[in-house]
Amino acid sequence: HMRRRATGETVEPFKERVVERQAAPLRDRLATWVGSVGNQVGDAEPEMPDGVTDRAAEIWEPLLAIADAAGEHWPATARAACAYFVASNSNRGGSFGIQLLADLRRIFTERNTDRLPSTFVIAELLEMEESDWTDVKGKPLNPRMMAKELSRYDVKPTTFKYDGDSVKGYTTTGETGLADAWTRY
Numbered sequence: 001h002m003r004r005r006a007t008g009e010t011v012e013p014f015k016e017r018v019v020e021r022q023a024a025p026l027r028d029r030l031a032t033w034v035g036s037v038g039n040q041v042g043d044a045e046p047e048m049p050d051g052v053t054d055r056a057a058e059i060w061e062p063l064l065a066i067a068d069a070a071g072e073h074w075p076a077t078a079r080a081a082c083a084y085f086v087a088s089n090s091n092r093g094g095s096f097g098i099q100l101l102a103d104l105r106r107i108f109t110e111r112n113t114d115r116l117p118s119t120f121v122i123a124e125l126l127e128m129e130e131s132d133w134t135d136v137k138g139k140p141l142n143p144r145m146m147a148k149e150l151s152r153y154d155v156k157p158t159t160f161k162y163d164g165d166s167v168k169g170y171t172t173t174g175e176t177g178l179a180d181a182w183t184r185y
Contacts, residue, residue, distance in 0.1 A: 037069040044068060049083040056086045096136075097149050098185055103131055105182050108172055117162050117169035118143040143168075153181040 044065035048057050060082045067078030107124045125133040133141040147157050156176035157168050171177045
Protein backbone atom coordinates (compact mmCIF):
# COMPACT_ATOMS: atom_id res chain seq x y z
CA HIS A 1 0.00 0.00 0.00
CA MET A 2 1.14 3.50 -0.77
CA ARG A 3 1.71 5.67 2.24
CA ARG A 4 2.67 9.29 2.60
CA ARG A 5 6.31 9.79 3.47
CA ALA A 6 6.91 10.54 7.14
CA THR A 7 8.73 13.74 8.07
CA GLY A 8 12.03 12.00 8.85
CA GLU A 9 12.00 9.60 5.88
CA THR A 10 14.13 10.20 2.83
CA VAL A 11 13.42 8.81 -0.58
CA GLU A 12 15.85 8.48 -3.44
CA PRO A 13 14.84 10.96 -6.14
CA PHE A 14 13.35 9.45 -9.27
CA LYS A 15 15.40 10.27 -12.34
CA GLU A 16 13.73 9.09 -15.51
CA ARG A 17 16.91 9.10 -17.63
CA VAL A 18 18.68 6.83 -15.12
CA VAL A 19 15.74 4.45 -14.89
CA GLU A 20 15.41 4.35 -18.69
CA ARG A 21 19.04 3.32 -18.97
CA GLN A 22 18.72 0.69 -16.24
CA ALA A 23 15.47 -0.70 -17.67
CA ALA A 24 16.64 -0.94 -21.31
CA PRO A 25 18.04 -4.51 -21.12
CA LEU A 26 14.91 -5.80 -19.37
CA ARG A 27 12.65 -3.95 -21.82
CA ASP A 28 14.53 -5.51 -24.75
CA ARG A 29 14.30 -9.03 -23.26
CA LEU A 30 10.59 -8.57 -22.62
CA ALA A 31 10.01 -7.35 -26.17
CA THR A 32 11.78 -10.43 -27.54
CA TRP A 33 9.81 -12.72 -25.26
CA VAL A 34 6.47 -11.07 -26.13
CA GLY A 35 7.29 -11.51 -29.82
CA SER A 36 7.81 -15.24 -29.25
CA VAL A 37 4.58 -15.83 -27.29
CA GLY A 38 2.33 -13.12 -28.73
CA ASN A 39 0.11 -15.44 -30.77
CA GLN A 40 -0.13 -17.97 -27.94
CA VAL A 41 -1.20 -15.27 -25.46
CA GLY A 42 -3.55 -13.58 -27.92
CA ASP A 43 -5.46 -16.80 -28.61
CA ALA A 44 -5.40 -18.12 -25.04
CA GLU A 45 -8.48 -18.82 -22.99
CA PRO A 46 -6.94 -19.44 -19.57
CA GLU A 47 -8.77 -21.36 -16.88
CA MET A 48 -10.21 -18.98 -14.31
CA PRO A 49 -10.17 -19.61 -10.56
CA ASP A 50 -13.54 -20.50 -9.02
CA GLY A 51 -15.80 -17.49 -8.61
CA VAL A 52 -14.02 -15.31 -11.17
CA THR A 53 -16.67 -14.41 -13.75
CA ASP A 54 -18.05 -11.52 -15.73
CA ARG A 55 -16.05 -8.27 -15.57
CA ALA A 56 -13.43 -9.72 -13.22
CA ALA A 57 -12.75 -12.59 -15.65
CA GLU A 58 -12.51 -10.13 -18.54
CA ILE A 59 -9.88 -8.14 -16.65
CA TRP A 60 -7.87 -11.12 -15.40
CA GLU A 61 -7.91 -13.23 -18.58
CA PRO A 62 -4.98 -11.52 -20.37
CA LEU A 63 -2.94 -11.42 -17.15
CA LEU A 64 -3.43 -15.15 -16.60
CA ALA A 65 -2.61 -15.84 -20.25
CA ILE A 66 0.70 -13.99 -19.83
CA ALA A 67 1.41 -15.88 -16.60
CA ASP A 68 0.68 -19.21 -18.34
CA ALA A 69 3.10 -18.29 -21.13
CA ALA A 70 5.77 -17.31 -18.59
CA GLY A 71 5.57 -20.73 -16.93
CA GLU A 72 7.43 -21.75 -13.75
CA HIS A 73 5.58 -20.43 -10.68
CA TRP A 74 3.74 -17.64 -12.54
CA PRO A 75 0.50 -19.48 -13.44
CA ALA A 76 -0.09 -20.49 -9.81
CA THR A 77 1.03 -17.11 -8.45
CA ALA A 78 -1.24 -15.18 -10.84
CA ARG A 79 -4.26 -17.39 -10.09
CA ALA A 80 -3.70 -17.02 -6.36
CA ALA A 81 -3.53 -13.24 -6.77
CA CYS A 82 -6.64 -13.25 -8.95
CA ALA A 83 -8.63 -15.34 -6.47
CA TYR A 84 -7.46 -13.17 -3.57
CA PHE A 85 -8.27 -9.82 -5.16
CA VAL A 86 -11.59 -10.88 -6.67
CA ALA A 87 -12.71 -12.50 -3.39
CA SER A 88 -11.57 -9.57 -1.25
CA ASN A 89 -13.38 -7.15 -3.55
CA SER A 90 -16.62 -9.12 -3.42
CA ASN A 91 -16.43 -9.42 0.38
CA ARG A 92 -16.14 -5.66 0.94
CA GLY A 93 -19.89 -5.18 0.81
CA GLY A 94 -19.78 -3.13 -2.35
CA SER A 95 -19.59 0.54 -3.07
CA PHE A 96 -21.41 3.34 -1.28
CA GLY A 97 -24.33 3.01 -3.71
CA ILE A 98 -24.52 -0.78 -3.50
CA GLN A 99 -24.51 -0.61 0.30
CA LEU A 100 -27.25 2.04 0.19
CA LEU A 101 -29.38 -0.17 -2.06
CA ALA A 102 -28.83 -3.16 0.24
CA ASP A 103 -29.80 -1.18 3.34
CA LEU A 104 -32.87 0.25 1.59
CA ARG A 105 -33.94 -3.26 0.61
CA ARG A 106 -33.60 -4.30 4.24
CA ILE A 107 -35.74 -1.36 5.42
CA PHE A 108 -38.46 -1.91 2.80
CA THR A 109 -38.50 -5.66 3.49
CA GLU A 110 -38.69 -5.21 7.27
CA ARG A 111 -41.60 -2.75 6.85
CA ASN A 112 -43.25 -4.97 4.21
CA THR A 113 -44.15 -1.94 2.10
CA ASP A 114 -43.67 -0.66 -1.42
CA ARG A 115 -43.26 3.04 -0.48
CA LEU A 116 -41.63 5.06 2.24
CA PRO A 117 -41.03 8.80 2.74
CA SER A 118 -37.43 10.00 2.39
CA THR A 119 -37.49 11.37 5.94
CA PHE A 120 -38.44 7.94 7.31
CA VAL A 121 -35.80 6.18 5.20
CA ILE A 122 -33.07 8.59 6.34
CA ALA A 123 -34.07 8.14 9.98
CA GLU A 124 -33.90 4.36 9.60
CA LEU A 125 -30.50 4.49 7.87
CA LEU A 126 -29.06 6.73 10.58
CA GLU A 127 -30.27 4.26 13.23
CA MET A 128 -28.37 1.32 11.69
CA GLU A 129 -25.47 0.69 14.05
CA GLU A 130 -23.38 -1.35 11.62
CA SER A 131 -23.62 1.21 8.80
CA ASP A 132 -21.68 4.42 8.23
CA TRP A 133 -24.62 6.64 7.30
CA THR A 134 -23.95 9.03 10.19
CA ASP A 135 -20.63 10.04 8.60
CA VAL A 136 -20.76 10.41 4.83
CA LYS A 137 -17.97 12.80 3.85
CA GLY A 138 -18.03 14.33 7.31
CA LYS A 139 -21.79 14.69 7.77
CA PRO A 140 -24.87 12.49 8.16
CA LEU A 141 -26.62 11.17 5.07
CA ASN A 142 -29.40 13.53 3.99
CA PRO A 143 -32.18 13.29 1.39
CA ARG A 144 -30.21 15.24 -1.23
CA MET A 145 -27.13 12.97 -0.91
CA MET A 146 -29.33 9.89 -1.05
CA ALA A 147 -31.19 11.11 -4.13
CA LYS A 148 -27.96 11.96 -5.91
CA GLU A 149 -26.45 8.52 -5.22
CA LEU A 150 -29.60 6.62 -6.12
CA SER A 151 -29.95 8.52 -9.41
CA ARG A 152 -26.85 6.62 -10.59
CA TYR A 153 -29.07 3.52 -10.50
CA ASP A 154 -32.04 5.24 -12.19
CA VAL A 155 -33.89 5.45 -8.86
CA LYS A 156 -35.58 8.77 -8.20
CA PRO A 157 -37.75 10.11 -5.40
CA THR A 158 -41.39 10.55 -6.24
CA THR A 159 -44.41 12.18 -4.62
CA PHE A 160 -47.09 9.90 -3.20
CA LYS A 161 -49.74 9.68 -0.47
CA TYR A 162 -48.52 8.28 2.83
CA ASP A 163 -50.71 8.23 5.94
CA GLY A 164 -53.03 10.72 4.22
CA ASP A 165 -50.27 13.24 3.45
CA SER A 166 -48.53 14.01 0.20
CA VAL A 167 -44.83 13.19 0.71
CA LYS A 168 -41.65 12.79 -1.28
CA GLY A 169 -40.01 9.40 -1.02
CA TYR A 170 -39.14 6.14 -2.69
CA THR A 171 -41.18 3.29 -4.09
CA THR A 172 -40.21 -0.20 -5.10
CA THR A 173 -42.29 -0.15 -8.29
CA GLY A 174 -42.39 1.90 -11.46
CA GLU A 175 -39.72 3.13 -13.85
CA THR A 176 -37.77 4.95 -11.17
CA GLY A 177 -38.49 2.53 -8.31
CA LEU A 178 -36.01 0.47 -6.33
CA ALA A 179 -36.99 -3.02 -7.53
CA ASP A 180 -35.06 -2.83 -10.81
CA ALA A 181 -31.92 -1.55 -9.09
CA TRP A 182 -32.17 -4.30 -6.47
CA THR A 183 -32.40 -6.90 -9.22
CA ARG A 184 -29.41 -5.54 -11.10
CA TYR A 185 -27.11 -4.63 -8.22
